[in-house]
Each structure stands twice: as structure tokens, then as C-alpha cells.
Amino acid sequence: MNQIIVICHSGYGHTKAVAEKVAEGANARLIAIDANGDIAADEWEALDAADAIVLGTPTYMGDASWQFKKFADASSKAWFEGRWADKVFGGFTNSASPSGDKQVTLIALQTLASQHGGIWVSLGLPPSNTKAATPADVNHLGGSVGLITRSPADASVEEVSPGDLVTALRYGERIASVTARLKG
Amino acid sequence: MNQIIVICHSGYGHTKAVAEKVAEGANARLIAIDANGDIAADEWEALDAADAIVLGTPTYMGDASWQFKKFADASSKAWFEGRWADKVFGGFTNSASPSGDKQVTLIALQTLASQHGGIWVSLGLPPSNTKAATPADVNHLGGSVGLITRSPADASVEEVSPGDLVTALRYGERIASVTARLKG
Amino acid sequence: MNQIIVICHSGYGHTKAVAEKVAEGANARLIAIDANGDIAADEWEALDAADAIVLGTPTYMGDASWQFKKFADASSKAWFEGRWADKVFGGFTNSASPSGDKQVTLIALQTLASQHGGIWVSLGLPPSNTKAATPADVNHLGGSVGLITRSPADASVEEVSPGDLVTALRYGERIASVTARLKG
């Protein structure tokens, strides 16, 4: 049984709702970065021991939240010792607009994974992009690098779209599947 | 009166429909990159003489079309002589999904403009990203770096969303306004 | 006389050394983001009043430092009211390697500027990239989107390369020049 960790920051709960679905799909432990950008010592140990790490953050002002970045900067200790090398990585981000520069955040997450010497798992789900497509469809935003989800500026946590949640579940399953093949 | 050029490649006509609106807003000349990635000699001269250049391309497989890139590569002659330095630049791209990795194309367009020593004009329109927002709204995709538009995979050229076309018009107007201030 | 602000975070002083040269070239006020990611209330007011804002940060783990990002996230208040719209922007970043994923940071800075509706000034200096080029040359790293500088992992603040410092000075001058043309 592989150890998979979903680690995320969530400002208002929407990203957390997505993270829970990714974790469900991957059968993963979910670690929350707190409002000050910190996690506990035993959570750092769990990350060191993990086979796969899935990175999640809202997109604020066109990039990962500062709390997520504080975690990323603190991971430089693990980087220095190569403790996360060859791990499987994936990533996801949520914002209020369909695009909203979420891609820049995904690029930053993928780069962080690469700095650690990781192996990145793409979304692997075709887009639902015909005229008939709705937010209830899988990958209706047309992501590929990782998971992108959307919660309108006035949407409650309960209103994250069902299509986004299913996409999150499937991405979690995919990461678990790739990890099982890579890590045995 | 400033000289502004909108130069674009369009595979199936959707990007061209957007380009025409940008050109209308900017009171610009529209140059079409042909199916072989070429433009005419006098069109190169017009680009050299322009105050502002707006770059447009569909997003195919996560980046600008090869025809657009052939134009970009050929602009290395102008680059070598610094002929496009200090010009005003903007950019736009269209694809079938709301996201669809269009941001990667915008990054490439912005980088091309920077290689030429250009000055980049962002979209400058707030996103329409509440629950009530529809494709008829201005900037309903939530772009910021440049103009992003969407035409579903089965949409005809006539079906480019009215919100996207208005956004294109406004971006053209904005580029003209910035150019007038910069170039006098 | 235009008001230009260079705002930066610096972890160990190298980025600050670069920032001082940019500020010298632009005849700008330098605001330092502190170790907790904060700036003072009057500094926010100065940013609101500025004609141009130049963003600086080290690149840590492939993106801007968390302290810089905390500042960026806090700028969402200015964003919400459109207070920084149409300002001139530029950006710079420093890290220990020639590349070191600094480009990802520049993309993030440029995206932040675009979210605010800004106008971005590229570096505008040709690369020094022949066999004879040394770190004493202007733009020896071959940047274009903004200013990239390098201080080896064991270099002191005094050892930032002279070529990088001259490049910083020239970029500051260029930003002042574009601002003067745009803002009158």
C-alpha cells in the first residue's frame, strides 16, 4: 500500500473541498497548511516518508497563496538533502474565474516538484469542451497539466461544481495508479 | 494617428473573428499569417513601421500554432537589428476549452514581445466571475495577461461568444489608448 | 517628476543590492518587504500614488519568496478597487544558478502586474552571449522579460557580479524613461 499525501492550503474552504475529493480518490492522507503557512513536525516526517505528494493551493493574484509558498520555501530543507527526490507529484488549484491565471500556479507547482527531482502526473482526462458541456462535466475547464477547479466569487463551499469534484476524484485515482506502478 | 497592427494566424476562422474585433477597437490594420506561416514583404515593412503590434494565434496542443511560431522565428531578423524595440505589444489566443492551456500561449507571446524589447499591455478588464456570469459577459473567462477567448469544439465562426467579442473590442481600444500616450 | 517605487524582499541581501541599483537607475524610492512579508501603511499609500512599481524578489524553490507573495496577496485590496490600474511595472529576481527557474518567478511577477491592469516594461538590453562573454558584461544571463541576476550559493553580498549591477542600473533607467513617456 503506497503512502500518498495531499497537502494543501485553503483560504475559504473551496480548495479544501477539492482536496478532500483528491484524497478520497488517491486514498491519501490530507495535510492542511495553516493560516500562518505552517504544518506540524510529524507532518514533515510524513511527507519525507511518502511515495507521492499532491500539492494544492488557491490561486491568489495569479499564483499560489503565500501560505502555500511558505510551505514550499520550508521544503528547501528536504530539497537540500534530496529527501523528496523521485517521488510522484501532482497538483491542483482553485480560483473564482474559469481561467484566472490558474495555469501560472500549476507551472509553479510543477516547477517545485521538479526542483525536488519529482515525477509529475498530468490530469490525464480529456476536456469536455463542446457547446453542450456544463460545469457538471468532467474536466469542463479543459485542464491538462494538473487539476484546475473553479468556484465563482459568490459561491459557497457547498457550491463547488459537481464536475470539478468528480474530476478531483479521478485525478486522485490516477495518481494512486501511477504511484502503484512506479513504487510497487 | 498611431499605426497599430494586429497580426494573427487563424486555423478555422474563430481566431480571425476575434482579431477583427481587436483591430476594430484599436483602429488597426489586420495582417493574416497564411497557412504556411508566411506574410508578404510589405507586411514586414508595415510591422517595422508600426507603433504597436498585437499578436494573435489559436492555442494548439498547449502553445501558439506552428504557423504563428514560424512568423515569430522569422521576426529574429527584426530582433537582430532592434527594429521592434520599445514598440507597444499585446496578445490574444483562442481555444475550445475555457482554460485549455491558453495561458502558456500568452506567456509565449509576452516573452516574444520582451525579446523584441517591447512594452506589454495587459487586458485591464475585471473578470466577470460570479455565479450569475455568462459567456455574454465581458472577460467571463477571467483573463489578465492578455485576451483569452473560447470557441467550443463544435462551434461555428458565427458562434464566438458575444462576451468574447466585446472583450476583444475593449482590449483593442485599450491598446490604442496606451499607444497614444506612449507614442504621442 | 514621476514617482517610481522599487519594492522588494531580500533574504540575505543579494536581491537588495540589485534593488538598490535598479532604484538608482530609476531615481526611485526603495521599499523593503520585511522578514514577515509586511510593509508599513504609509508604504501602501506610496504604492497607490506611484506612477511605476518595480517588483523584486529572490527565487526560492522556483518562485518568488513567500514574503514577496504575502505582499502580492495583500495587494488584492488595491486590485479590488483598481488602484494600480495602468501603472507601469517591471520586475527582477536573483538566485544562485544562472537559470535556477528564475523565469517562473518573472512570469509570476508579470502576471501579478497584469492582474492589476499594468503595463510591463521588458529588459530591453541585448544579451552578451558569445564565447568571450563574462559575468562582467551587461545581460550576460540573457534575460528579456525582466531583470535576472545571479549570486553563487557561496557569494557574499559584495560579490554580486558587476555586469548584473550595471544591467540593474540600465533597467532602472529604462523604466524611468518609459514612465516619463507614458505618464508625462
Place this chain on the structure above:
Amino acid sequence: MNQIIVICHSGYGHTKAVAEKVAEGANARLIAIDANGDIAADEWEALDAADAIVLGTPTYMGDASWQFKKFADASSKAWFEGRWADKVFGGFTNSASPSGDKQVTLIALQTLASQHGGIWVSLGLPPSNTKAATPADVNHLGGSVGLITRSPADASVEEVSPGDLVTALRYGERIASVTARLKG
């Protein structure tokens, strides 16, 4: 024995010299994209049958060459049928400057791999970034997402730096190793 393909375009031979080292390290077949952006029908079949695909291109004007992009656009047929899903991917790019916006090309390569539903292998080699580092060192440019190499504007094909060539060899070996674990 896994089937690995290195596919690249090379304008003047420098990227090809790097590609040969990657192919040597990965024990891979090398396919050259021709000056018109084409490859042969049997080469497309070999790509469909491959376990891993390593993408290589020079960086021209801040992105992959148009010939490489023509290949990428033509891969939309394989994309449409999901023929390259779950393959292992890696990428490399060469330009005349240490930075030279090569990162934008790597982002484009990584995005292309993600569109195909691939699994991306980072460089996985620590940077040589102290004051004593020279172009003879492994990863002296400080890449992480993929392989970045540099050949000065006036360097012959024989003058690609020994450090870059060793880095290329190691990256090829790493891709082969990850492929063996994933594909069995």
C-alpha cells in the same frame, strides 16, 4: 527492454549534439524533425509504440522552434485517440544564453506532454552553483524541469560544453530508469 525515443529539431547542430547524448544515456532511438517540421510515417508509428518520448528543440525567440511546433501540432492526431496517454516524457532545449528564456520552452514541452496525458521526468540533478562552478560541471545552468544547455552564439557544434553533454547523458539514463520502473 523499453522503447524510448528522443525526437528533436536542430537548426544548426547544437541541439542534435545534445540529443545524441540524451539518446546514448537512455539507449534510445533518435528521430530528427526535418527543416520543414516533418517526420516520416514509420517514425509516427514508432512514437505510438514507445514507452517514453523525450522532446528536444532549440529555443528561438523565447519558445520552441516552429519546426518542433509543427510536429507538436501534428501530434494532435495521436492526442485525439489518446495514443500517447500515460507515456513517460522528458524534454530539453538549447540556446545561446545561460537563460535566454529557455524555461518558457520547457514549460511548453511539459504542457504538450500533459496534453497527451503523460508522466514527466524532471532533471533530477542538483545544480553546480558555487563560485567555483564552470561549464564543465554537471547542471551548471541550474535546470530542474528538464535539461537546459547552452552554446554561445559563436560556438561550433564541437564546442557544446562538456558539462552540458554529461548532464544530457545523465538525464537520458534517468529517463530510462524511470521508464523501466513504470513500464516494467
